[in-house]
Amino acid sequence: MDSLPSSGPLRLLVTPPALPSDFQPTGEQFSPPSAGPLRLLVTPPAVPSAHAPLRAAPPTISVRGGEAQPGAGSRRAGPFGKGTTIYVCTHGACTAQGAAALLSDLEDLAPHTQLRPARRGCLGMCGQGPNVLLQPPSSDGKACVQSGIKTFSKVMALLRQGLDSSEPQVPEEVLQRARLMSDAMRLMSFSSGAPGSALKDMVKAAGFLSQAIDLEAESLSDAGRLRKLRMLRGRANGRSVLCVESGSDRQSFVERALADFKHVMSEEPKFAAAYAEAARVLSFVRQLPEAVEMYQRSLELSGFDQASGRAPRSKLPFGLPSEEVEQVRRSLAKLQQRLAGPYTWVEAEDSGEGDGLWKVVGISGLSWDTCIYRLENRPPAVGHPWPRQAWHVRAGFDSTTREYTPVSSAEDWEEGRLELLVKSYAKGTVSKVFGTLKTDAEAHEVSQADYSPMDDQPCWVRLSEPMLTLHLPQLQEELCAADARPTVVLRRLGIVVGGTGISPALQLLREVADPKGAFGASCQAWLLYSSRTSLDVLMLDELRAVELASGGRISVKHTLTDPCEAVGGSDPWEAVPQQQHFRGRHGHFASFFDPFAPKTGPLRTGPGEEAEFRGQVDSQMLQASLPAPGPGTRVVLCGPQGLLDSVRGKLATLGFGGSDLVELGSGHKAEASEGPRSTAGALRSLAATTTTAGALTSFVATSAQGPPEVRPAGGLGSFADRVRAAQSMT
Known part of the structure; x- marks a missing residue:
């Protein structure tokens, strides 16, 4: 690069080389991840308007939590040493990336190093975990974030860093x-x-x-x-x-597992977890009466009153934590229902805790890049752990996973059914694989045709057990004792979403619409849904249904941001990017030839109707669509990071403080930035393939910011018009 602009930030995407596990940063730095891109925001020094080549020294850059920020001095992280606290993230994705093993290692080795391990919430580096924060013992020291501590050797390197490069004497x-x-x-x-x-x-x-x-x-x-x-x-x-x-072999594993749990029971008869784990294994092999007995004993040892249904106020020494007590209670109720009902053995089979491989039984295209994937498994042996909370699952293939919020209910999950709303990106990792899946019926046909087993067909998705997103009605990730019963009752809930952020919003709206839901019968909700075009509005039937079921307590409004949706604008299909196709893409996505048609009718876009707004979300739109700030009012933001950043500041000007806002990034967030929605870069021309009638169109991208401009060749009208003409001739 010969020159830089005279002002303004320059965004660089840098892929760092692999670093040794004991890498020690110098200067004003936090330890960067050992692999993957770093996003750097560099403010260059002023240069003449003629854009002369840059000769000045580079600016100071500090790395915090995997993202670079403009320089803020030259003080290095630390000083570390004995007394340093190592905080381990035990929330969200880190739990699946080995946080429990990391914490166990530190607890085993810390007594010999005089370092102090502790738990904490998210560090904002999801997908790179398990993540830790090293806090120096001195109050004026500077903390350091490390990520990807996935092996025992990396744990030892972490201990050396915590001891200021000294070797742990273990x-x-x-x-x-x-x-x-x-x-x-x-x-x-x-x-x-x-x-x-x-x-x-x-x-x-x-x-x-x-x-x-x-x-x-x-x-x-x-x-x-x-x-x-x-x-x-x-x-x-x-x-x-x-x-x-x-x-x-199966019976042998059952006997070995039960032998360990019974050994623990014999040494500590009040250890409730041993009874719960034994019940789980017994339920796997359909020994339901024995499993019921073990579950009941586990609840009894945890102080749960089965007659009144009341959980203990505080955890007993060998009892289960409160969240596990509720899960065991639901699992017990489900097994008792099976024993009392006319269930066959086949129906009583289960998939354990709900994790594992789920089969794709249906795919429904909602837009040109988004589908609902309907998954099935045998009903899990345990009850849903978060039935009245906001929850999500991890879904993935091989070793790569992403978090998705189901658009189906907790009751559906308990019956072995799950629906995921997934937007596929051409450069995605997990989302692109979703875009190549087949249904069970399609996979059977391929299996018979190429003489390959069903296990090799792309009709399986690996899911985790349900995971907590937010406690309701508090809208918090974690609760302390004081938060368990909120002092201010939530009466008004505002929600601003974009894209597939509608999935967690639907969970919240369903709890509002249900008089027996987590928010109670008096809570009201307002939703503002920002979409590019009417073709990008997702879950329209479901939004209308929940609005109707609420009896007037829920209001849903839409804004469409693309210029084609303005009065007198072009066909929205003109704004669909043409570069989103990828190898193996299945045919269930909506298209111009097979568009998605909501059962309750198309989006109503007239004045005063559900989609009356146009353009990016602004302060006036927020003021018209959301409740006024005040006690008992909260606003939830969910969607792409650009939407969150834009709306956050506008809400602040309207009087919503930090405690009034709850942000749920797309991440689902890890995939939110994978793949552009429109062509960017220099001017270029793409010759399109002929349509059914042989019409030809040239697509010219004229701006790095907006969607591709579509220019018809030969004066035949818009692309959509020519396709309609072609269809009429065939």
């Missing part, structure tokens, strides 16, 4: 026991959803844990640690049960 026998448990926990966390490979991982993990148990028994050092190892081995064998359909 006895060899302690290291050996810690490494065995660490490797086992990581195998269990990262295991593939495919039954064959998962079984190998679980058997290997159980072997590591057996070695650790033998070493721990010889040392006679910690009964609690030995109990933890037996519980882990029992879970590994329990997961192996799910990988084997029948036969002596």
